[in-house]
Amino acid sequence: MDAFFQKLDLDGDGPLYLRLKAALAEAIASGRLKPGAALPAERDMAAALGISRVTVRRAIEELTREERIERRQGAGTFVAEPLTRIEQSLSRLTSFSDDMARRGLKPGSRWITRGLFKPSTEEVMALGLSPGARVARLVRVRLADDRAMALERSSLPEDILAAPEIVETSLYDVLADAGVQPARAIERISACCLSEAESLLLGMAIGAPALTVERLAYNGAGRVIEVTRTLYRADVFDMVAEMTF
Structure with missing residues (x-):
């Protein structure tokens, strides 16, 4: 999983946390991050990407609010199951x-x-x-x-x-x-x-x-x-x- 995050492309304009959010959202939509997949801890993700934990936290909070990612008490952070239309x-x-x-x-x-x-x-x-x-x-x-x-x-x-x-x-x-x-x-x-x-x-x-x-x-x-x-x-x-x- 660390290798996956090291390959994320965060180039572009705009705040870094939004670029990270967009990259993760694209990975979820394309199936490269599959439903139910566990994400690393924020500090590990930040280390793999070479960015701050604050940036990672803001991106994760945005994706959680949009129900693309879910936090499970005592278990960690996971890619959410897609909503049925x-x-x-x-x-x-x-x-x-x-x-x-x-x-x-x-x-x-x-x-x-x-x-x-x-x-x-x-x-x-x-x-x-x-x-x-x-x-x-x-x-x-x-x-x-x-x-x-x-x-x-x-x-x-x-x-x-x-x-x-x-x-x-x-x-x-x-x-x-x-x-x-x-x-x-x-x-x-x-x-x-x-x-x-x-x-x-x-x-x-x-x-x-x-x-x-x-x-x-x-x-x-x-x-x-x-x-x-x-x-x-x-x-x-x-x-x-x-x-x-």
């Missing part, structure tokens, strides 16, 4: 929790915001709220087997979701229990790059590609009862639509 159907109105459970993954959430708030101008317009109305706002990182998969921001009228704190996993299960679940939805999909704040929440590199899905959900009477904007990791999700002729 997920096909997200655009044909049916389903919840993230149900989608993950059908794939044998454990759904979860890391909550950022959950409560009733004064609505923003955008929420008033999208939800058709009257003056003085409040909005239930849910912001969370969606997890599958404890891995961050998406960043989801949902807004609903207070009369549709009066107690947002009861939502633990599936919002749609809570709405169904209350008899106010959506009947149909319109979704708009676009590509974007993650901001610094978004990348930190998803454990991705700043500017990493993502898929934005903006959803307007309607009840049976045609009223908008949910506005959701979800950022899906582009390295994990494929959006699939079924069409018939």
Whole structure:
């Protein structure tokens, strides 16, 4: 393994830790560093490359945050197993929790915001709220087997979701229990790059590609009862639509 690191090409422009990160990422992507392979200790890697431990540590931290490398308590640092790509159907109105459970993954959430708030101008317009109305706002990182998969921001009228704190996993299960679940939805999909704040929440590199899905959900009477904007990791999700002729 020391010989492998001695042959890494760190030439180029930019900070040395980013060049090391790029070289390691390329080695992982090409299969020269295989999933499950143990990496040397930081001091040994630094010695083999002739660079500082601080530089090695910063590169490893970046790759760990992007889930290319994982640290195992008491065991060391290893090349992470690649994430299995997920096909997200655009044909049916389903919840993230149900989608993950059908794939044998454990759904979860890391909550950022959950409560009733004064609505923003955008929420008033999208939800058709009257003056003085409040909005239930849910912001969370969606997890599958404890891995961050998406960043989801949902807004609903207070009369549709009066107690947002009861939502633990599936919002749609809570709405169904209350008899106010959506009947149909319109979704708009676009590509974007993650901001610094978004990348930190998803454990991705700043500017990493993502898929934005903006959803307007309607009840049976045609009223908008949910506005959701979800950022899906582009390295994990494929959006699939079924069409018939």
